[in-house]
Structure formats: structure tokens, C-alpha cells
Amino acid sequence: MADIFTTSKRSQLMASIRSQGNLSTEQRMLSILRANKMRGWRRHIRLTLRGPNPPVQHGHLRPDFVWKRERLALFLDGCFWHGCRRHGHIPLTRSAFWSAKLERNMERDRAVSRALRKAGWTVVRIWEHDLKDEANTVHKMFKAFARTARNRSVRSNQHRRVSCSSDP
Known part of the structure; x- marks a missing residue:
């Protein structure tokens, strides 16, 4: 079926649509965290990567x-947008x-993970x-918490290259 809009009008319309995020995925993760009494998390905290050439625009990521406190960042990756094999x-x-x-998305994911790990985050x-x-999701989270506990004693102030803010 032919599009009734011109290419530029279609582009303008598509650009005006705001994302709803991955709400159902996040809701599922919320229920898993709560059911397993994993506390201390905050959602969508803005982290700012300092230093040259941050992997994301302006060094901000959420x-x-x-x-x-544990310096743990959890990303829920959608199968389509993040290139699940x-x-x-x-x-x-x-x-x-x-x-x-999708290749750019996957490269950005790798770069963000690398930068956060380099800054001392899990x-x-x-x-x-x-x-x-x-069960597998809970197992991954407990392993991550164990890693943060081991790493906490090793960390030094030189890894403090990420700042957090609750600003939207």
C-alpha cells in the first residue's frame, strides 16, 4: 500500500512520536526484584560519564x-532493538x-558497558x-551483587569517573 504522506511529512510525523520505553519489561523486572527482596535500586538515574570521548551523547546515560552504593547498573535489553542472536x-x-x-545500537551497548566497567561499576x-x-534472572542478579561486594574492597578513588543524579 502506498504511503499517503510525502517522505518529509512521514519523517516529521515519526519524529513527533515519543517512546513509551520498555515498560512491560521493566514491570516484569520490578516484580522479580520485589519478590526476591532485592532493595536499594532506583530507576532511570542519570549517570554522567566524564572524560574524553564518552560513548553516548554528552556522556549521559540512564x-x-x-x-x-553498590555501583551496579542494570540494563534490560529488548531482543529487537539490541540485536538478540x-x-x-x-x-x-x-x-x-x-x-x-541495530549494529550501531549493539556497538553503543558495548561501549557503554566498557566505560562503566572502566569507571568501577558492575x-x-x-x-x-x-x-x-x-530463577535464571535472580541468579544473574545475585552473582552481580557478589561481584560488587568483592570489588568494593578493591576500589579506589581513581575510579570515581561517573556521577549520579536523579534529575530527569
Whole structure:
């Protein structure tokens, strides 16, 4: 079916649509965290990466869940947008565009994880499909907390290159 809008009008319309986020995925993770009495997290805290060439625009990023004291950042990665090898796919229309777009997303994810780890943070990435297996998700989180506890005694002030703020 032919589009009734011009390319520029369609682009303008699409740009005006604001994301709703990954609400259902986050709600599922919230229920897992609460059911397993994992406390101390905050949602969508803005972390600012300092230093040259941050992996994201202006050095700001917002993990889905942050434990500031433990320096733990949790990202919930959707299978499509983050290139899951099991469930992700390249759409048949404009496949070159989507292939490049999803590759950039995956590269950005790797760069953000690298930068946070270099700054002394523990990074956990959980795939959308992994939330269906609650036991596995809980196991990943407990392993991450164990890593943060081990790393806390090793950290020094030189790793303080990330600042947190609750500003939207």
C-alpha cells in the first residue's frame, strides 16, 4: 500500500512520536526484584560519564535500574532493538538501514558497558526473553551483587569517573 504522506511529512510525523520505553519489561523486572527482596535500586538515574570521548551523547546515560552504593547498573535489553542472536531479526523492508541501525545500537551497548566497567561499576545486561526464566534472572542478579561486594574492597578513588543524579 502506498504511503499517503510525502517522505518529509512521514519523517516529521515519526519524529513527533515519543517512546513509551520498555515498560512491560521493566514491570516484569520490578516484580522479580520485589519478590526476591532485592532493595536499594532506583530507576532511570542519570549517570554522567566524564572524560574524553564518552560513548553516548554528552556522556549521559540512564540504566533501567541503578544501585548507587553498590555501583551496579542494570540494563534490560529488548531482543529487537539490541540485536538478540536468538530472537532479534532484521526487517525485510529497508534491511540495509535496519542492519546498520541495530549494529550501531549493539556497538553503543558495548561501549557503554566498557566505560562503566572502566569507571568501577558492575554492569548487568538482561535480555527481554531472559525475564521469562525468573530463577535464571535472580541468579544473574545475585552473582552481580557478589561481584560488587568483592570489588568494593578493591576500589579506589581513581575510579570515581561517573556521577549520579536523579534529575530527569
